[in-house]
Amino acid sequence: MMNNEKETISKEEAAAILKSVDSTKHDAVKSFRMPLILITLISLSCSLIVFSWGMTEHDNMWALGMYIGAATIAICIALAIYTHRLLGIKVSVLVRTKERLKSVLFLLLIFAVILIFGRQFRVYEGFEYAPHIAALIAGSLVGYLLYKYPTGEFFKEKKYND
Amino acid sequence: MTKSTFDTIIHAPNRLQICSLLETTKELEFQVIKEQLDVSDSVLSKHLKVLEDANYVQLIKKTEFTRQRTWVSLTPNGRKSFKLHLRELRRIIG
Numbered sequence: 695m696m697n698n699e700k701e702t703i704s705k706e707e708a709a710a711i712l713k714s715v716d717s718t719k720h721d722a723v724k725s726f727r728m729p730l731i732l733i734t735l736i737s738l739s740c741s742l743i744v745f746s747w748g749m750t751e752h753d754n755m756w757a758l759g760m761y762i763g764a765a766t767i768a769i770c771i772a773l774a775i776y777t778h779r780l781l782g783i784k785v786s787v788l789v790r791t792k793e794r795l796k797s798v799l800f801l802l803l804i805f806a807v808i809l810i811f812g813r814q815f816r817v818y819e820g821f822e823y824a825p826h827i828a829a830l831i832a833g834s835l836v837g838y839l840l841y842k843y844p845t846g847e848f849f850k851e852k853k854y855n856d
Numbered sequence: 857m858t859k860s861t862f863d864t865i866i867h868a869p870n871r872l873q874i875c876s877l878l879e880t881t882k883e884l885e886f887q888v889i890k891e892q893l894d895v896s897d898s899v900l901s902k903h904l905k906v907l908e909d910a911n912y913v914q915l916i917k918k919t920e921f922t923r924q925r926t927w928v929s930l931t932p933n934g935r936k937s938f939k940l941h942l943r944e945l946r947r948i949i950g
Binding site for chain 1: 862867869872873876877879880881882883884885886887888892925927929942945946948949950
């Protein structure tokens, strides 16, 4: 079988090939990045959700912020998928790789902690600015991750950039 | 754990780049790959044919908005072989 033939290549050649693969992926990932306006909107929506959750009480309307934030995120993601599709790129929405699964689980954990921190510190510790801080952290984190890792895989194997 | 293998089909520079591109997404259009690789239609078609014959990629032609588009994706077999090939290269480096 052709694909099982053993070839001998030097360490340097192998390193150069891996470097070129990394470079190709890096360039591709850059071109798959969402428009900045969508990244900003998604980040702000995440902040709104976290902040609203932290501020929600029986006698106020902050819960509405969570619904608006969630709806905005859904619309932005749908827009991003549609734009990419028009440009000839079908983004993988489902978690199909181990790296992506790890990334999603890590993100969920971080967000759970931020959400709990934002609300619990305000309600039980009386720290009024906890939702503000939590919202800022959540929004910044989402914005950074969407910009830096558009494919959603930020746990990668070792890079070969010399 | 599956043993890493040196895959001569994937190892050709353009095919390696095609697999690298496809690994990051679900599907890419023929034109996008062509632009990323900066090769002609015929060169890309030739490489895709080799990968398709090895069951590493899948080509689907669709008409969208009155425009014929060819979508290319890595098959599960292709994804696995590409990973094993990269693993073998990493093993060589040590």
